[in-house]
Amino acid sequence: MNRILEKVIHQNGTIVDRILSEHTIGYVVSDNTANAVAETSFDNTSAQAILKHLHGLLVSTCQSVVRDIDPSNKLCFMRLGTRKFEYLVAPEEYFTITVVQ
Amino acid sequence: MFPDLPQKPPRTLRYVEKAFDLVKSKKHVRDVVILNESGHPVMSTMDREDAVQFSGPFQAIRGRLERGMSKIDPTDELLMLRIRTRTNEVLLVPDSKITLLVVQNAHDYFEK
Numbered sequence: 001m002n003r004i005l006e007k008v009i010h011q012n013g014t015i016v017d018r019i020l021s022e023h024t025i026g027y028v029v030s031d032n033t034a035n036a037v038a039e040t041s042f043d044n045t046s047a048q049a050i051l052k053h054l055h056g057l058l059v060s061t062c063q064s065v066v067r068d069i070d071p072s073n074k075l076c077f078m079r080l081g082t083r084k085f086e087y088l089v090a091p092e093e094y095f096t097i098t099v100v101q
Numbered sequence: 102m103f104p105d106l107p108q109k110p111p112r113t114l115r116y117v118e119k120a121f122d123l124v125k126s127k128k129h130v131r132d133v134v135i136l137n138e139s140g141h142p143v144m145s146t147m148d149r150e151d152a153v154q155f156s157g158p159f160q161a162i163r164g165r166l167e168r169g170m171s172k173i174d175p176t177d178e179l180l181m182l183r184i185r186t187r188t189n190e191v192l193l194v195p196d197s198k199i200t201l202l203v204v205q206n207a208h209d210y211f212e213k
Contacts, residue, residue: 046173053169061165065158066186077185082170083178 004094025085025100030055032094054080054089055096063091117144117199124203131189132204136160140200159193159202167195 009016020027028050029039035056040047063075080087090097117135121144125133134152135144140160145152162182170179182193185207194201 049173053172057165058169061162062184065162068158069155074187075184076187079183081181083180
């Protein structure tokens, strides 16, 4: 699975650099099947918290809500604005990516 | 239309109506729903049945999200949630006494 991640990062090198350069505090990339952190710039505690509460609970809840309202629709992206940070969550097929800025 | 519960200042009925009209007049906005603190829709551009059906799941999202945020960072506070689906975009804005739900058309196109 990490080979897929490395290939995706290699193919989108410019996008990855742009994401990581401006105003970014950190990122978490989690594996959907194993429910584990694949790549992160945070320490393990923060990454596990984001993995459990954002990727696990919030993404699954929002996906089911979108399906409930319109079965033909699909969750593509989420932006979570709080007082301190902004969490950008992108649920993909194999990975879920969160950027904190 | 709906019996409005008494609201504490500064979230008066005039404030709610003003916010509702202001958001509704924006370009690309399709639907607006305003819930009170009990989770019932008090103002909506949808039918009442559709508004109730629409607001229930998002109230669950709000509860789940606030509990999650308190675990990730106890000093942080949720201000806005933006959910981008394939065809539209839903904004969830929790306020002190009301919750604002806005459905608008998406500006860009997700190739999925």
